[in-house]
Amino acid sequence: MNQLVAPDLTVLRTAQAWLAAGDAVWLATVIDTYGSAPRPVGAMAAVNQRGEVVGSVSGGCIEDDITDWLRRDALACKLGTTLVYGVNADERARLRLPCNGHLMLWLEPADAMQLAQLLGHIDAGHCARRTLQLTDGTAVVSAADPGERCRLIGQTFVQVLGPTHRLVLIGASDVSRYLAPMALGLGFAVQVVDPRTEYLSTWPHAGCELLADMPDDLLLREPADVNTAVVALSHDPKLDDLALMEALQQPAFYVGAMGSPRTTQARKARLAQFDLDADALARLRGPVGLDIGARTPPEIAISVAADLVRVMRQGESRSPVAASLPSRLSSSTSSQLVTP
Known part of the structure; x- marks a missing residue:
C-alpha cells in the first residue's frame, strides 16, 4: 500500500x-x-x-x-x-x-x-x-x-x-477528492477504489492507493478490520451497495454512505434483500457525516472527516500522569527532569 x-x-x-x-x-x-x-x-x-x-x-x-x-x-x-x-x-x-x-x-x-x-x-x-x-x-x-x-x-x-487506520473510499468522486487529503493528514492509509478508470485517471492526490477494482472484490480480498472505515461516495448504487453489503458484514469501525435520508432508506431496503439482518443495517451511517448543514463536496468531506475523528475517539481512555510519574519528579515546575 x-x-x-x-x-x-x-x-x-x-x-x-x-x-x-x-x-x-x-x-x-x-x-x-x-x-x-x-x-x-x-x-x-x-x-x-x-x-x-x-x-x-x-x-x-x-x-x-x-x-x-x-x-x-x-x-x-x-x-x-x-x-x-x-x-x-x-x-x-x-x-x-x-x-x-x-x-x-x-x-x-x-x-x-x-x-x-x-x-x-x-x-x-x-x-x-x-x-x-x-x-x-x-x-x-x-x-x-x-x-x-x-x-x-x-x-x-x-x-x-x-497508518494505524485504513480508509476505503468507494468512488473517485468530488467528495472523495476533498476527503482524501484530510484523511491522509489524520494518519489514515487511504484506498480509492473505482472500476471507472476515467475517474481514477484524473485523481489529483499523491499518497493514496488507487484501485480499478470492483469495490466488493477489494473488500473480499482485503477485508475490513476494526481499524478500517468504509465510505461509499460513488453515486452509483451498483458500486456502493455491493461494497456496503460486504463492509456491513465485516468488523469495520465505520461504514457510511452519502445520500439523503430518503436515499438511505431506499438503500437499506435494497440491502435487506441480500439477507443483511437488522443489526448489520443499523451499522450503516447515512446520510454520512456530522449534521453541519453541509451541501457542497468540500463541506460534506469536512463533515465526514469530523465524524471519523469522533467515532475513532469514542471509548479511548487516558491514564493519569500521576499514576506513572517517577517518585523523584517534582510537581512544581517543568524544569524538573528525570535523566537516566
Whole structure:
C-alpha cells in the first residue's frame, strides 16, 4: 500500500534529513497525558540545533520551552530525559495548556539507525513499534501488531508509528477528492477504489492507493478490520451497495454512505434483500457525516472527516500522569527532569 505524509512520518523524515545534513537533532514524544492534554500519547516533534521544529507535542509553548532548555544545556539530554508539564495552575496558564491538562514527554537525541528502522517498516506498508525503556533510554524497533496502540506501562513506553487506520473510499468522486487529503493528514492509509478508470485517471492526490477494482472484490480480498472505515461516495448504487453489503458484514469501525435520508432508506431496503439482518443495517451511517448543514463536496468531506475523528475517539481512555510519574519528579515546575 502506498504510504502517506502523516504527521509522525513527516517528523521522522525531517529528523532523518537533518541528521544526514550534520545537524544535532532531538525528538520529543508525548508518553502520557491527563485531563485536557493538547496532543495525544505518541505525538512527536523534532528540534534541531538551530531551534527549528517540526511536528507538535502541544500548541507551541512547550516546543518553545524545550528549544530554550536545549539551547541552555543540551548536554543534559545525552540518553533521554522525562519532562512533565502542566502540574500546577500557574504553569498551565504560562504554557496555555487546557484546564487540568498534564503532559509527560520523553526528550532524547535522535538516533539515525532507529529512524531508518522505523521508516523501513512504515515504507514497507507496516506499522512500526518502538519499545522504549525510560530507565536507561534504550529502545528496540519491531513490527507492530494489528490494532496495537501507544501506551505507557510502568517505565516502558510502547510507541506505534505509521497508518494505524485504513480508509476505503468507494468512488473517485468530488467528495472523495476533498476527503482524501484530510484523511491522509489524520494518519489514515487511504484506498480509492473505482472500476471507472476515467475517474481514477484524473485523481489529483499523491499518497493514496488507487484501485480499478470492483469495490466488493477489494473488500473480499482485503477485508475490513476494526481499524478500517468504509465510505461509499460513488453515486452509483451498483458500486456502493455491493461494497456496503460486504463492509456491513465485516468488523469495520465505520461504514457510511452519502445520500439523503430518503436515499438511505431506499438503500437499506435494497440491502435487506441480500439477507443483511437488522443489526448489520443499523451499522450503516447515512446520510454520512456530522449534521453541519453541509451541501457542497468540500463541506460534506469536512463533515465526514469530523465524524471519523469522533467515532475513532469514542471509548479511548487516558491514564493519569500521576499514576506513572517517577517518585523523584517534582510537581512544581517543568524544569524538573528525570535523566537516566
